[in-house]
Amino acid sequence: MKDFHSFRKNFINLASQKxxxxxxxxxxxxxxxxSGVDSQVYVVDLPVRQLFExxxxxxxFHKTLKLDFLRESKFVINQ
Structure with a gap:
């Protein structure tokens, strides 16, 4: 059974491989x-653009994950 954490696990695995x-x-x-003070207090979140890049x-993703089944979802809006 796949759930949200399946996507997280795959993402972490692929990001690690890259x-x-x-x-x-x-x-x-x-x-x-x-758990150190440095990462809890002094490290700030990076800008979203930098994390994306x-x-x-x-x-x-398009080469590693098969997501074709999502096209049939009731939540997809066909334009």
Whole structure:
């Protein structure tokens, strides 16, 4: 059974394979940055554009995930 966490797991796996830095992967997925004071207090979230360019855009979703079944979803609006 697939759920939201399946997408998160696949994303983390693919981003890791593309060598996206772990700190930035965690920012994208909403995981905590670490337990040290430096990451809790001093590290700020990066701009969305930077995270997109460095983490999300490096993954070839269309080559790795089969999402054709989503076209048949009742939530798809055909234009």
């Amino acid at each position: 060598n996206a830095p772990i700190e930035k992967r965690r920012m994208v997925t909403g995981h905590t940055l670490g 460095e983490v999300i855009s490096v993954i070839d």
